Amino acid sequence: MNSRTVIRTKNLTKRFGSFVAVNHISFEVSAGEIFGFLGANGAGKTTAMRMLCGLSRPTEGEAEIAGFDVYRQQEKIKKNIGYMSQKFSLYEDLTVYENIRFFGGIYGLRPRALKEKSKALISRLGLENESNKLVRSLPLGWKQKLAFSVAVIHDPGIVFLDEPTGGVDPITRRQFWDLIYEAAGRGITVFVSTHYMDEAEYFNRLSIMVDGEIAALDSPSALKQKYHAASMDEVFFELARRAVRQSDEP
Amino acid sequence: MRTILFLLQKEFRQIFRNPSILRVILIMPVVQLLIIPLAADYEIKNINLSVVDHDHSSYSQKLTAKILSSGYFRLNDFSPSFNKSFSEFQKDNSDLILEIPSGFEKDLVRENKAGLFIAVNAINGMKAVAGSAYLSGIISDFNAEILMEWTPPVHPASVAGIQVVPSLWFNPGQTYRFFMVPGVLVILVTMVGAYLCALNIVKEKETGTIEQINVTPVKKHHFILGKLIPFWVIGVFSFSLGxxxxxxxxxxxxxxxxxxLLYLFLSVYLVAVLGFGLLVSTYSATQQQAMSLSFFSMTVFILMSGLFTPVESMPVWAQWIARCNPVTYFMEVIRMIVLKGSTFPDIRHHFLIVILFGTVFNVWAILHYRKTV
Incomplete structure (x- = not known):
């Protein structure tokens, strides 16, 4: 793994009024890593991720994504990242093929590349028979896989996945992780948030957020050692028990 | 440039797949234009009349017949006393009471003058004024006829004083529909443009797809053009259909x-209206909010546009509101072009103002639309 840093944050903070959603988080992610962002609902994962994607302006602190500043170079960041939100957000009233072409097109893929990529993507997902069906008619698992593939259609340096496997069955989750590994194999840095602890083992490194702060950050094995735990579940409970916040994210 | 083409392709696909939008585009012009101009007619007809005839003479009967044959009145009751008629008034069955006093004919013949009494139910001011004016007109006609009968004209000029003969221009038949139809067309494009545009963008907010666009390098003005152009085309289409x-x-x-000239103005006007829809969408998070916001403003826009009541007869403060309403300008222009055949110099002032509206709404919307919140 090369050690070029692609995500660097320092004291990144987001406040909504008096509520501190994300509290001075600092971390670095290297190119090609599969980096996990774990935490209970309301821990601040989505807010943090939205700041990194340039969707939300930080209240204070610094962050650099793919070498660009989150305050001044949001548009440059957007060229270099992919994002898959918690809520499925491809167009339900367009077909699989039309969605792929649309997002590929607005990311500026040339016509030939667009055609080849669309074809390759459809065959990789095994959606040949569904490519002309409206996305609305697909089962959730397929939608999620499609959304992920669309998020990396322009070969971004980094892809942000916000709870991509929420509500998906175990087999599809497994397949989803295969897609993630495949993308990482192509050199894409993958930044994933999840609250499934069984997925924690898939990460190269992971951070655990509690009440808007990063409570722990290391590789899964190092964390287990540190907290004398047999599984990541135990590590998480050990940390999450200290949480004060109850409510969901604003 | 390619980005816009992708955005437009996507937008048109979605529009043609959405039956409710298609219904609005095709059915709304037809229904609005067929119903409103025919129903919302200011010519007052079917005024319910109560007649109290104490005289029972041939002249009183002649007068009553003349009034009823005018076509504006409908005889509600023929009562023996005023009080009886008044109870019809109170039940709202009758709009006007004509009381002919006893001795009407006698006074008319002997003393060459007689009195009549008219009572008007003034709850609906329009109907009251029009009704009593019609009735007075018919009575004075009746009066003139009697005069002619009794005094054979020695000199035609000795009877008539000053006669005013109006010459009606631009709408010679004074057909109310000719006045209303162009106005309804304006309301139509305004509603189609503003509602569809606002709801469309807010729908993307609701489903979260706008966020997926906001993390792409699509430029703000590309995204907005990608929304404005399709609805501009739809507006022009609906207008042409109408x-x-x-x-x-x-x-x-x-x-x-x-x-x-009409289409040139329409083009500019639509940009202003769509800009307004865009503005509404940037201030709403849900389709419901967008709906109530645009419903509220559309009601004010339409009622203050001079569609039904001339702007000139509003109080001065209301005229100021009407002047801050883009709909007012198209309302005037369309009637000028369609009915009067006005040319560019006549509407230059309107043009400039609508361009100003378009600029303000769109710039405001673009500034307020944020990819990063």
Whole structure:
């Protein structure tokens, strides 16, 4: 793994009024890593991720994504990242093929590349028979896989996945992780948030957020050692028990 | 440039797949134009009349017959006493009471003058004024006829004083529909433009797809153009459907002025209206919010536009509101072009103002639309 840093944050903070959603988080992610962002609902994962994607302006602190500043170079960041939100957000009233072409097109893929990529993507997902069906008619698992593939259609340096496997069955989750590994194999840095602890083992490194702060950050094995735990579940409970916040994210 | 083409392709696909939008585009012009101009007619007819005739003479009968044959009145009751008629008044069955006193004919013949009494139910001011004016007109006609009968004219000029003969321009038949149809067309494009545009963008907010666009390098103005152009096309289409199909074939309205000028104005006007829709969408998070916001403003826009009541007869403060309403300007322009055949110099002022509206709404919307919140 090369050690070029692609995500660097320092004291990144987001406040909504008096509520501190994300509290001075600092971390670095290297190119090609599969980096996990774990935490209970309301821990601040989505807010943090939205700041990194340039969707939300930080209240204070610094962050650099793919070498660009989150305050001044949001548009440059957007060229270099992919994002898959918690809520499925491809167009339900367009077909699989039309969605792929649309997002590929607005990311500026040339016509030939667009055609080849669309074809390759459809065959990789095994959606040949569904490519002309409206996305609305697909089962959730397929939608999620499609959304992920669309998020990396322009070969971004980094892809942000916000709870991509929420509500998906175990087999599809497994397949989803295969897609993630495949993308990482192509050199894409993958930044994933999840609250499934069984997925924690898939990460190269992971951070655990509690009440808007990063409570722990290391590789899964190092964390287990540190907290004398047999599984990541135990590590998480050990940390999450200290949480004060109850409510969901604003 | 390619980005816009992708955005437009996507937008048109979604529009043609959405039956409710298609219904709005195709059915709304037809229904609005067929119903409103025919129903919302200011010519007052069917005024319910109570007649109290204490005289029972041939002249009183002649007068009553003349009033009823005018076509504006409907005889509600023929009562023996005023009080009886008044109870019809109170039940709201009657709008006007004509009381003919006993001795009406006698006074008329002997003393050459007689009195009549009219009571008006003034709850609906319009109807009251029009009703009593019609009735007075018919009575004075009746009066003139009697005069002619009794005094054979020695000199025609000795009877008539000053006679005023109006010459009606631009709408010689004073057909109310010719006044209303162009106005309804304006309301139509305003509603189609503002509602569809606002709801469309807010729908993307609701489903979260706008966020997926916001993390792409799509530029703000590309995204907005990608929304404005399709709804601009739809607005022009709805307008043309109304103008060339309904207005022409149902009402026989053929614009007196230049079509090119009309469409030029429409183009600019639509940009302003769509800008307004855009603005509404940037201030709403849900389709419900967008709906109530645009419903509220549309009601004010439409009622203050001079569609029904002339702006000139509003109080001064209300005229100021009407002047801050883009709909007012198109309302004036369309009637000027379609009925009067006005040319560019006549509407230059309107043009400039609508361009100003378009600029303000759109710039405001673009500044307020944020990819990063």
């Amino acid at each position: 103008l060339f199909v309904i207005a022409r074939f149902v009402y026989g309205i053929v614009p007196a002025g230049s079509l090119l």
